Amino acid sequence: MPTIQRKPADTIPVLLERVSDVITRATTGQPNQAQADPNERLVTLFRNLEEELKGMEDWFPKFKRCEEVLMSEFNFLRQDIHDDVFDNLTHHKDKIDDKLKSISGRLGQIHSIISRIQLPEVDEIPAQSQKGARSEDQCRKVSNDWLSFSVEANILVSPAMANLQLSYDVLDIKLKLCLLCFSVFPEKAVIKKRPLIYWWIAEGLVNRSKEKTAQEVGEGIFKELIEKGLIVPYYKNKKSPIVDFCTMHPWIRRMLISVAAGAEFFDFNDKGEIVDVYSKSRRACLVSGNQGFSDNNNNNNNNNNTSSKEDELVTMFNVNAQYLSFKAELFLKLKKLVILQLGRWQNSARHHIEVENEEFLKDLWAQKHLKYLSLQGISRITALPSSIAQCINLEILDLRACHNLERLPSDISSLRKLTHLDVSECYLLESMPKGLEKLSSLQVLKGFVIGHSRKNPCKLGDLVQLKKLRKLSIHIGSEAVIEKEELNKVKEISSLRVLTISWGGVALASKSGVQSSSNVGAKLTRTATLTVKSFSFPPQLEKLDLRCIPRSPEWLRPSGLQRLKRLYIRGGELDSLVSEEDEKWNVEILRLKYLKNLKIEVLRLKEDFPYLTYFEKVRCHQIAESKYENDVEWERDEGWEALTSKL
Template structure:
C-alpha cells in the first residue's frame, strides 16, 4: 500500500514536470530528483508490501515503510500546494499596490515550497541509503510470529476437514445438491466450482461431499488436493497420483518421477479407463488450470473436478475446455446462524439452548458474525470459556475493535479474510479500502463508489478505456473475488448496489488505520489525527475548534441531522486540498462562498440535499470533473458552470420530466459524458448550437421539448455516437407530439431509452437499436404495428408501456421478445384483449399490469410463461378481479402472485398523480441510476 502512495505521487509529478508551469528556479530540478528517488524506492516497497501481507516483516522494515508512505503523502501535499499557489495569480483588475502585495506573498509561499521540496529530497536520499543497507530483504525478526500465523491457518483448514457432521447446520441441502451434480448428468467431464468468501464454509462442504459413500462408490479414482496460494506444480501432481493409488489400495510405485512430464503421463495412463473425481481445495489463480488440462483428460465417462475458490474468474477460466457449474455459497441466514451458534456455545452445558440472561447478547453477537460459519465457530469457541455477562459484553465490543486482531480465536477469522486482501493487485487494494468510508451495513451504489475512486486518483489511466470503465473492471473484480457482496442487481445482471460483510469491514478499518488511509469519525467535532480520507457520521452538531487534517483528500458525510453552518464552513476552509466531497442524503441547505477555495476538487456530490443554489465562487473549480445535483433543490446553474474545461459528469434532475436550467454555453464542455437532465426553453440556440460540441456524450436527458425543436434534437443525437442512455420528454407529455423522424444514423450503442410524449408513430430508427436493453414509452398512444417492431429487438430485457398503446388487442406472438425479463403495462385505456402465444416472452420473470379499464378477461396464455416469478395487478376493474379470482389457483402454482389493488385509484386525480410520480421515479432509477 505504501507503493501505491508512491506511485500516485510519481503519476502527479510527471505531468507537473512536462506541463508549461513556471516552476521557481531550482524547484524543477529538485522535483526531478525527488521523482528519481521515488522510482528507486518503489521497487523496495513493492517487495516489502507483498511480504508484509504474507508474513510478519521486521519492526525496523515496517517503520521504514511507514516513513516512506508519510514522505509520499508529504510530497503530494507540497505538489498540490504549489499548484494551488500557481493557480492564484494576482487579479490585474485591482490597483498596483494590491498586485505588488499579492506577488510578494506568492513569492514567499513559493520559496517556502522550494525549501520544503529540498528537505523532502534530503529525507528520500537518507531513506534510499537505508533501503540499500536492507538490500530489499525484510528482517527475520517476525519469523516466529509468521509461523504462528501459518499455524493458525493450517489449524483452521484441518478443523474444516475433520468437523463432525452433527456439528454442521444448514449443510444437508447444499451437500445433497452437490452430490447430484457429481454422480448424475452429462457423461462429459464437468467442473463444479464452489465459490464464496473466506470463512463461509467451502472446504467443509466440499469435504462432506467428497467423503460421502455415494461419491466414493461412483468414482474409482479420487483425490483431495489442497492448492492454496503458493503451490508447487510437481508436488501437486505427485499428491494427485498418490491419491489415485490410495483410492484403489495400491502402493505408490518406487520408480523415480521428478519431472512434471513424467507425472502427467503416469496420471493420464492411470485414468484412461475409469471415472475419476479430483477435489482442488482453495485455488487462487487461473494459471493452475494449465496443469489440470494436461493431466486430467476427458474420456466421456462422467469424470468430475470439484474446485473451491474465492475467485469467480478461477471457475470461469475452465469453460474453455470443460462444462462448468458455478455453485455460489452464501453466508448462513439468521435462523441457521443462531442454531450453529447455540450448538457450539451451549451444546454440552445447556443442550443447545441459550440461557435467558444471555439471549440478547447472543443475538447481537450472531448478527455481528453476519452468517459467516468460521466467525460463528471462532467466537463461539471463545465464549465457551466465558461465564459472566460482563465477559460476553467485552467480547461483543471487541468484535468491533482490537480483539479482531489480538484474540487468537478471532484472529483466525481476520487472517483468513486478509488473505483475499493480500492477493489483490496494488491499485485494487486502495479501492477496496475505500469501502471503509461507508457506514456499517450500508447499501453502496456501484456508480458512486467508482466516481469516488476516479476522483481520488485510485484507478490507473489507460489509453483505451475511460477511468470509469477501469473502475467498473476493479469493482467487478472485487465482486468476483467474494470481497464485496452483490445487493441490488440490474436486469443485465450487473450489480447496481453492493454491501461489505461486517467482518470484512473490520479488516478494512484495521488496515486503513495502520496506513492512515481512512478515518471514520463519529462527529464533525473530532478532526484529530491524520487521514487521507475522512468519513463523518452521527450528528456533527459541534463545529471543530481545530484541524490537523491538511492532508485529507476526500470527505464523506453521513448525517441525517442538519449540520451547523459553522461546521460546513470549516470543511470548506480547513481542507483546501480536497479532491472529493460527498454530502449525499445529508440535509445541508447551503454552500458557503468558500467553496471556491477547493481548487483541487474533482467530485462534488449534493444528491438529495436541501441546497437551493450554488455560490458563484464555484466558477473557480476548474478541476471539477463530476457534479451530482440529483434530487437537490437546485433548479438553475450559474453561468460560471459553463467554463469547466474538465467537467465530465453533470447530473441534475428532481424526478421524471424535470430538468435543470443551464445559463451560458457548452463551448468549453467538450469532455462532458453525462448531462442528465437539462430543461430547454423557447430559445433554440441551446439545441441548434450549444449541444453540438457534446460528441463524447454517453448519458443524456432533456425535457420541456416542443414539437418544432425535435428536428434540432435529431441533429444533436446523430453526433452523440457514444450514447448509451437517453431520456427525452416533451413540454406537455400528454399532449405535445414528438418529431423524432430526422435521424438517419441513430446512436447504435444505445442501451436505455425513455420517450415521454405523443408519437404519431414509432420512429423507424428504433428498429436499428440492436443493443437496446431497457425501453420506456409513456403517453405515446401507439398502435399494433409498433408492438411488432418492439418484439423484434434482439436484446430488449425491460419494457414499460404506460399510456403508450391505443390498440384494443395486444398480441405477443410466438418468437417475440426473446430476451425480455420485465414487462409493465398500464394506462392502456382501450385494451380489451391480451394474448400470449407459446414461444413468446420465453424468459419473462416479472409481469406487472396497472389500470386497463376495458380489460375484463385475464390475459390468455399466462401458463406459457414458464420462468414467470412475479405477477402483479393494480387498479383493475371489478369484472377482471372476479375472473382472476376464479383462475388464480390454477395459474399461480409456479408463480409468486403479488396483488396491489389498493395502490392507487385511477379516478382520484391526486391519488393517481402521486402514484405516477413514485412509479416513474422508480423506473428512472432502474434505468438511469
C-alpha cells in the same frame, strides 16, 4: 496414490470415483463374520463421505481465494481416502477403524474452516422486499457478537479472518485501494455503483485507457470485485443482467476496517466505527451527530487537534449526516480537497439531507484541486454560485435530485475539465445556461432541460459540439420550445451511446377546458408533437430509455436503431412496438413499465426481438380498473414457452 497437489475442486471427481469403488467392493464381496462389522461401518461412513464430497463440489467455486488455506487439510483427506487399507478390506479391524477416524477428523477440520468464512450465495441477496430478512439477521448476529471485546479480539486473530486478509493481500494495489473505500459504508448498506466509481475516478484510482473511459474502467473493477467474491451484487430484479448496487458481507467489511485503520485510510474507533476525529487520516467523514466542522462545535480540544490537519484533508465524505452546517470560512482552509461528497450515496431517495444555509458554497472558489463535488439530494440549495466556476480542476459535478435548485451559473463554461454533469430530477430548472456546449471534455450530461427561448438557453442542437458525449438524458418540459432541425441534429452526436428522453406536462387543455393527465380528449403541444415525429438518433446508440412518452412515436422502429441493445420504456401512452418486415430489433434487454395501453404477445415478441436475452414487464395492459396483466421477469435460458406461460 499420486502425490502431485491439485486444486480441491479438480480432485473431487477422482475422490468420488475412489469412494464409489470402495463402497462397491465392500458391499458386493463375501465377507466372513469377522469382517461384517468393519465393513458395515465403512460403508456407512463412505456413503456419508460421498454426500459430503458432492456438497463440496458446490462449495469450492465460492472459495477460490481460500484454496491455499483449504489445500493442506484437503490433501490429508485425499491421502486417507487413497490409503492402502481400503485396497484390501481384509486388513485388521483396528487399522480400518483408525483410518475411518482420521477421515472423520479431516472432514471436521474442513467444515470448521468453511463455516468460519462461508458467505451467502449471490441468489440469497434479495431484491428489495424479499431478500433482506436472512442476511440482515446474520449481519445483526455478527455485529452483536463484535460488541463484546473478547469475541472481537478472537475474530480478529482467528484463522478465518487471516484467510480473508490473505484474499486482500493478493490483490494488486489498484484493487486494494478501491476495495478500501468500502470500509466507510455502514453495515448492511446497499451501495450505489455510480458514486463509488466517481470517487475512484477523482482519487486517481482508475484512469482512462486508450479503449475505455475512466468510468468504463471503474465498471470493470466493480465487476472484478464481484467475481472475486469481495462484494456481493444486489439486484432490484433477481434475474436482471445489470448490476447497479452491491452489499458487503460483514466479515469482509470487518477485515477491511482493520486494514483501513492500520493504513490510516480512514479513522475508526476500537469498535470499528467511523469517527469524525481525523487525527491520522487525510480523509474525513461526516457522521450523524458530527460537530467537527460545524459552528456548533464547542470542543476546544478537538478543534486544537484537528485544525492543524484541516489543510491536509483530501477527502470529505458524508456517511450518514442529514443536517449539514459548516463553520465560517471552513472551505477557504481546506485547500487540498479533491473529493467533496456531501450528497446522498444511498440507494433510497428517502434518505433526507439538508443544509442550514448555502453560504458555504460561495467559498468553494478556493478549491483548486477539487475534482468531485456531490450535492446529490440536498435540500435548500436554490442556486449554484458563480464561484464554482473557479474550481478549475472539477471533473464530476453531481447535483442530482437537488429539488430546490433553480439555476446553474452562467459561466459554467469555465469548467473546461468537467466530464460528468448530473442535474437530473432538478425539477425547478427551466433551461440550461448558454455556454454548456463549450464543455469540450463532457462525457456524461444528465438532466438537460429543453426550456423556453426567453432566456437564450443552451439548445439541444448546440450539443453537437460535445464530441466526447457518451451519455445524455433530456427532459422536455411543459414550456419547451424546439424546432425540427434541432431534433434532427441529435444524430450528429456521433459519440453518443446512451440516451434518455422524458416528457413533462406536454398536454394542453382538453375540450372541456380541464388539463388532462391522459391523452384522451387532450391536444399535444407543438413541441410534444414534433418529438414523437421527428427525432433521429446517432448510428452507434446502444441504449434508449423513454419515460412518460405522450404517444407512440413514429421513429421507434428497428431500421433507425440498428445498434440498439437495451430498450427501456416507462410510463406514457405507448400502445405498440412497431415492427418492420425486413428489419428485426437487435435489442437484448427490453424493459416495459406502466404502459396501460400496451399489450404484449409472445409470438410477436419472439419474431420481432429474436436476440432478446432479458425481458421485464410491469403494470402493462390495463384490463380493468386498477388491474393489469401479470407482471413478468424472464431470461432466455428459461425458454420462450416459459414466457408464454407467464404472460
